[in-house]
Structures are given as C-alpha cells and as structure tokens.
Amino acid sequence: MDRGWEVTVNLGEGLPGKELLQLLSSIKEAGSLNRAAREAGLSYRYAWGLLNKVEETLGQRLVLRKAGGMAGGGTTLTDAGRRLLEYLLALQRETSLQMGAVLAGANQDKRGGQLVLASSMEPVVTGLLEVLEQAYLLQSGTVLRHVAAGSGQAFALARAGRADLVLTHAPELEEKFMDEGWGTRRVPVMVNDYVLVGPVADPAGICAANAVVQALQKMAARRAFFVSRADSSGTHLLEMKLWREAGIVPAGEPWYKECRNVLGSYGVLQQASQLPAYTLVDRSSFLTGNGGTALKVCVEGDAVLENIFSVIPVSRTKAPVDQEEAEQFADWLAGPAAQKIIDGFGRQSFGYPLFRPRW
Numbered sequence: 416m417d418r419g420w421e422v423t424v425n426l427g428e429g430l431p432g433k434e435l436l437q438l439l440s441s442i443k444e445a446g447s448l449n450r451a452a453r454e455a456g457l458s459y460r461y462a463w464g465l466l467n468k469v470e471e472t473l474g475q476r477l478v479l480r481k482a483g484g485m486a487g488g489g490t491t492l493t494d495a496g497r498r499l500l501e502y503l504l505a506l507q508r509e510t511s512l513q514m515g516a517v518l519a520g521a522n523q524d525k526r527g528g529q530l531v532l533a534s535s536m537e538p539v540v541t542g543l544l545e546v547l548e549q550a551y552l553l554q555s556g557t558v559l560r561h562v563a564a565g566s567g568q569a570f571a572l573a574r575a576g577r578a579d580l581v582l583t584h585a586p587e588l589e590e591k592f593m594d595e596g597w598g599t600r601r602v603p604v605m606v607n608d609y610v611l612v613g614p615v616a617d618p619a620g621i622c623a624a625n626a627v628v629q630a631l632q633k634m635a636a637r638r639a640f641f642v643s644r645a646d647s648s649g650t651h652l653l654e655m656k657l658w659r660e661a662g663i664v665p666a667g668e669p670w671y672k673e674c675r676n677v678l679g680s681y682g683v684l685q686q687a688s689q690l691p692a693y694t695l696v697d698r699s700s701f702l703t704g705n706g707g708t709a710l711k712v713c714v715e716g717d718a719v720l721e722n723i724f725s726v727i728p729v730s731r732t733k734a735p736v737d738q739e740e741a742e743q744f745a746d747w748l749a750g751p752a753a754q755k756i757i758d759g760f761g762r763q764s765f766g767y768p769l770f771r772p773r774w
Contacts, residue, residue, distance in 0.1 A: 432503060435469060438462055439492065439500040442478060448490040473499075475685055495685050498704070530740055532561045533569035533578035535585075535649055536679040537607075538724065541699050541769050543760050544582075547753055554752065557740060565648030565679070573597060573727075576734035580741040584697075584724045585649035598727035599738060604748045605757045605770040606723045609653060610701055611714035612684075613639075613693035621693070622713045630714045631661040638670045640692030642683050645673035649722075650680060654695045657719070680704060697722050699761070699769035724770070749773070 434455055441451030452462035470477050477496035481489045492500065538544040539561060548559040562572060566585035570592055572578045582604070583589060592598050611627055613619070619639035624630035634641060643665075644651045658665055665671040674686050680700035687694040688709050696704075701712065726748050728741035747753055754772035761769035 431465075434465060436500070436503050438466065439477070439496060439503070442490050443492050443497070443500060446489045446491055448478070448480075451490075473682075474689065475499075498681055498685070529558045529560065530579045530737060530744060531577065532559055532580055532582060532744075533564060533572040534561045534582040535566045535569060535724070536563050537584070537697055537699055538582060538770075539563040540679065540681060541703050541761070543757070543770060546756060546760065547748070550752065550756055551744060551747055555743070555747070557744070559744065565644075565646045565650075566652070567647030570597075573729050573734070576736070578729065579736045579738070580726055580728045580745065582724060582726045583649060584722050585652050586723070587652060588649075589725055589727060592727060597730060597733050599730050599742060600745070601725050601727050602745045602749050603723050603725045603773040604753070605773055606721060607698050607770045608715065609650070609695055609720040609722050610698050610712045611693060611695055612687070612701055612705075612710045613713045614691035615709055615711050617711075617713060619693065624714055627657055627714050627717045627720060628661045631657060631663065634693055635661070635663050635665065635668075635670075638668075640670050640672060640687075640690045641665065642672045642674050642687045642690065642692045642694040644680070644683050645675050648679075650695060650697065653722075657695070660719075684710065702761075702765055702769065723773070 434457060437455040438448070438451050438457075441454045442448060445451060448462055448466075449459055452459050455462070457465075466478060473495075475495040476493050477499060479491050479493055532544075534544055538547075540563070544561055548561065551557060551559055562569075562578065564572065566583040566588055569578070569581045569583050570588055573581050573592070574597065581592075581598075589598075589601055593601055611621070611630055613621065619630075619634045619637045621630035621633050621639075624633060643654060666673070672686070672690070672692065674683060680696045681704040683694050684696060684701065684704050686692070691709060693713065694710075698715075701710075726745045728738055728745050729736045731738040757770050757772045758768055761767065
C-alpha cells in the first residue's frame with residue numbers, strides 16, 4: 416500500500432542516504448557495483464563517486480574492489496560497510512515506524528494502545544529492546560515504538576512531547592529530569608558495565624593499570640590516541656566525569672579525537688580500530704560491534720564502570736503523554752517476565768547475558 420510519504424536517512428550534505436542504502440544493499444546481494452548502480456537508476460561513475468565521498472567523510476573503507484572495470488570484476492562490502500548498511504536499515508525502519516505513528520495520530524488527542532519510547536542506543540542495537548517490545552505486545556496488546564538516540568537526545572525528545580517514556584543510562588541527566596518534574600518515577604531495570612578498550616599492542620601500557628582513572632592518566636602522559644563519542648550520551652558523560660577525576664582536560668589535544676555523528680558506539684569502535692586508539696564503550700556494544708576490529712579490553716571491573724539503565728515515564732503535567740500506559744510498561748520492565756528475558760538475552764551467543772537484571 417502506498418503511504419504517500421517516505422523516510423530517508425542522509426549522512427550529510429551531498430550524501431543521499433536513499434541512494435547509498437540502495438547501493439550497499441545491492442552490492443551485498445550481487446557483489447557488483449555495476450549491477451547495483453543499474454538497480455538504483457544511477458550511472459556507474461556517479462555510484463563510484465558517491466561511495467568514494469562517503470568513505471572519505473567517514474574515514475572508513477566500505478567496499479573492497481576487484482579489478483575488471485565496468486564490464487567485469489566485483490565489489491563486496493567490508494565489515495564497516497555491512498555495519499553501515501545494517502545501521503541505515505535500522506534507522507530507516509525505526510524512523511518510518513515513528514513517523515507512521517505520528518501521522519496516524521496527528522488528529523487524535525490520544526494514541527490509544529501505542530507508546531513511544533526514547534531509548535539510548537545500546538538496548539536497540541543489541542536487539543534486546545525489540546525482543547522486549549514483542550513480549551509486551553503479546554502480553555498487553557500495546558504497541559511500543561522506540562526512537563534510538565543518545566541519552567541526552569532521548570531527554571530532548573521527551574521534553575518536546577515526542578515520547579511517553581525514556582530508557583537511559585545517564586544518572587546525572589536522569590536526576591535533573593526528575594528534579595524538574597518531567598518524570599513520574601525512575602525505575603532501574605538492568606545493568607552492564609563499561610570497559611576501556613584499545614589496540615592489542617596496548618601502546619600506552621594501560622592494561623596494567625589498577626583503575627580506569629590511572630589508565631587515563633597514563634594514556635594522556637604518553638599522548639596515545641583516544642576516540643570520544645562527544646555526543647552527550649550516557650557513555651560520553653561518564654567519559655567526561657572520568658577525565659575530570661583524572662585531573663585532565665583532553666579537549667583540543669591532538670591525541671584526543673572527538674568523533675561526532677559516527678553511528679554511536681559501533682562507529683566509535685571502527686574509528687578507534689583504524690587509528691588505532693583507545694575508547695570507552697559499554698561491554699554489550701563491544702561484544703556485538705567489535706567484529707573485524709583490532710581492539711581488546713584493557714581495563715574492566717572498576718566500580719565506577721557500572722552502567723545502570725533506568726526507565727522513566729513522562730509526566731502528563733509536562734507533556735500530552737499516555738502516562739498511565741507508560742507507567743504500566745515501566746512496571747512490566749521491572750517485573751519477572753521482562754527480567755527473565757533480560758537475564759537470558761545473549762547467553763546463547765556469548766555465554767552470558769549482555770545485560771543483567773536489576774532484581
């Protein structure tokens with residue numbers, strides 16, 4: 416059925432997401448840029464130019480080219496290319512669902528049987544949130560749509576009246592949100608931990624550090640490259656806190672690389688692998704997004720690296736939200752059915768859960 420509208424995700428000026436998505440999808444299936452360009456209705460020269468510009472912008476190789484010219488050879492996606500394709504598909508799907516919900520309810524005072532959750536990236540990219548959404552739909556009949564964003568962006572969406580509740584891992588932002596009366600309550604639902612990762616060779620020698628602050632001090636003293644998300648996400652806020660505790664102001668230093676708009680922790684891992692550099696990520700992102708990179712866990716187990724995810728229903732006194740349904744979902748997330756799902760998620764693939772329940 417023709418919806419009469421379409422959502423595309425562009426990477427920036429002159430980098431059309433729709434054409435890039437078509438190219439990457441066709442290359443993955445056919446192994447040929449020539450065929451991919453034809454299917455996208457593009458010239459071969461334009462297709463090559465677009466791929467080269469995207470690779471230059473992202474600083475990543477997206478395709479591997481085999482000699483043969485226009486009539487032969489072949490093209491395959493690199494690990495970075497496959498991740499970018501998966502991320503673009505996920506963003507397009509999520510944004511389309513969100514836009515559909517907005518348009519369907521544009522003339523309604525209440526969505527009725529549908530909630531919008533602004534969530535930090537980690538539960539989304541690992542696939543956990545989708546599993547929880549489906550389980551809640553089967554139990555309650557309520558459709559849950561999520562918008563993936565950094566924690567700071569998630570709270571901005573809630574303050575704009577575009578989300579019924581938020582799922583984040585940024586304690587300082589959560590406390591501020593509650594103090595300002597935006598949230599009805601703050602419910603811890605799961606936890607994992609952050610890890611400081613870096614090149615296998617460990618050029619700064621931080622793997623011998625007793626604590627993450629000590630590791631950052633050694634890293635700065637040796638001017639080893641560090642990649643920051645620099646996006647006001649929960650991960651970035653913790654990183655800034657750790658630098659302050661280390662007594663270091665890294666901004667502006669040549670070894671400190673702020674990589675905004677690089678597709679969350681997955682993009683940061685790719686950037687860190689290519690430099691190579693150190694970075695701070697949560698363990699679930701490292702486990703699921705580290706394929707094809709040359710990074711290892713250098714520092715872990717420090718108490719300050721605990722990473723708690725909490726859900727906060729938005730108050731109807733602040734925005735036109737479905738507060739009652741949002742609170743019911745928060746209760747369900749903290750209850751035995753959801754906690755059992757969280758406890759089992761990832762065990763088959765990794766031998767232990769990507770997140771631990773907050774029982």
